[in-house]
Amino acid sequence: MKTIGPGSTIGMLGGGQLGRMMAMAAAQLGYKTHVYCPEIDNPAEQVSDQATHGKYEDMSALKKFASAVDVVTYEFENIPVSTVEALSEKVAVFPNSKVLQISQDRLSEKTFLNELGIKTAPFSAVSNVDEAASVLEEISYPAVLKTRRFGYDGKGQAIVKSVNDLEQAWQTLSSDQIIIEGFIDFDMEISVIAVRGQDGEVRCFTPVENRHKNHILDISIAPARISDALKEKAIIQATKIINNIDYVGVLTVEFFVSQNDPKLRVNEIAPRVHNSGHWTIEACPSSQFEQHIRAICGLPLGGTSFIGEARMTNLIGEDILKLPELLKDGNLNVHHYGKSEVRAGRKLGHVTKISVK
């Protein structure tokens, strides 16, 4: 156990809205946050005690950062593994770099999951169009081509409905590290936000139902409208995953839910707090952000009960212009991330409505 108490400083790689909400949860418990990210104008810094602006490859800046903080965590998963490994020599980093190695590559992530006996979409790694064509004959159409690394919010993905789409899809992705996934005809996407403490205790929030628009999360509804048996199964699988990578902190598992077996397939895992867990801020005694801080600081985990049904809606791009209207509903919990530039597809805030049981 590496317990650090209130008054200590949490180093955070990344300065986005997840970092912003994490810094506020840290502050509630009496911790200071020191943000490290390349961007000068970033949401997390506005609520943090300190900030360092540097590249994730700047080893000298990272070394100085490591000596100024008591523990390090990250708020997004595309941090170079070498960055985390370098920091780990100077200061405790949670989660560890192992999970980054697994989750940064769709091939290693799916292989890891299947080895645990957890179902995913059928998949195969390919490096050129000819390989892709022969794999697709086996997996059958439609299928999804995805870059193995650095994809998010539908970026780095292309659907191929027939062999005629293949050449163009391949060009779009402009990478030779591609994974082909069989198309899953799912009814719903759900996610489980799990947290694991330094002592190995695992707690999960109730599974949440996610709806997307233009490949970006639009609405999350908690609890997900699925059977209790399926909820339990999802929680068991998330617990298995988080336990098998010696993980400390919050980890999110996204599942596809189908009517036919297997009813659950893991879509992907995210080694961090997640957009689909924002509802926990108002609905649970300890939010996903507080749970993460508790875990990495070696504190006992918080409660995961919820006071009622929650519905979280993202404010993406020009959605933020609805803010004056949304603020008129005094029972809506409004979150604005303090980003100055309104761009299409950019997550700028969210609102949560709780219907108390």
Added chain:
Amino acid sequence: MKTIGPGSTIGMLGGGQLGRMMAMAAAQLGYKTHVYCPEIDNPAEQVSDQATHGKYEDMSALKKFASAVDVVTYEFENIPVSTVEALSEKVAVFPNSKVLQISQDRLSEKTFLNELGIKTAPFSAVSNVDEAASVLEEISYPAVLKTRRFGYDGKGQAIVKSVNDLEQAWQTLSSDQIIIEGFIDFDMEISVIAVRGQDGEVRCFTPVENRHKNHILDISIAPARISDALKEKAIIQATKIINNIDYVGVLTVEFFVSQNDPKLRVNEIAPRVHNSGHWTIEACPSSQFEQHIRAICGLPLGGTSFIGEARMTNLIGEDILKLPELLKDGNLNVHHYGKSEVRAGRKLGHVTKISVK
């Protein structure tokens, strides 16, 4: 209406825990906070975007501060009136300086309240021991001597049980601006947290019951265990007060509750968010801090409903050492103010327990 939108900067005079929680509420709505206070190591700055360290009399520093922010507010009431007036020439300041003039002097505060037809303890201003002795003969013993200005948490107060105590009590207070208050034999102290928007709309949270230890707030229980009729009466009086000073923001009214008439007497008013309103963070859709930010920024007010009974307990001085134990109860909402020095009588944090209805 002086509406300022998210992305704007709120200037805040004072850097204590009230400012810290206000800055976090501001950040949730997308505002930046710029703290102005003399103390270099202060709780609010840790979660604020900017800070200026200066005295409240430093007009040149205040001028620069005013030009860097979009609106100014304060988190404690002992700001010099001249400071607020100087700032008001450059930038909107809410609440206005009128309420400071009234509330900084117990004599003007009680006179103002009585003129509104609102009951207080009987009182009389005196400037020497002989005057005090003759007033006490009229008001009768026991009574309380209080300095007219700058008292808080029982500081600047002395009880006189008989004429024999008077000389010593007078010496303790070392001031010639004293108010003598008749001793009120009350059953309970309650407070009403009221908020008034720029458009004149007023909303009040349900009255909260307060228990003190060593003259410092120890526990607040919401809702207060009094009749609905008395709750309504307290809310009507608080609304009358906040409407009569053209107030914008959160104002707190403390009442003594007695079984005999008058059942309600105002103890004091605080032109700010209040320790007895911390329970609103978890129990209400919009906390007292968010309400204050909404009001001063010209936004619609938030909801004041509550999800269940709340019990807030302060962590004062060495109480903070109980933190590891308190954190084990995952359903307790723990707040640590990030103060580095543990001193007897110092408010270092609080915990809130909600029992959902």
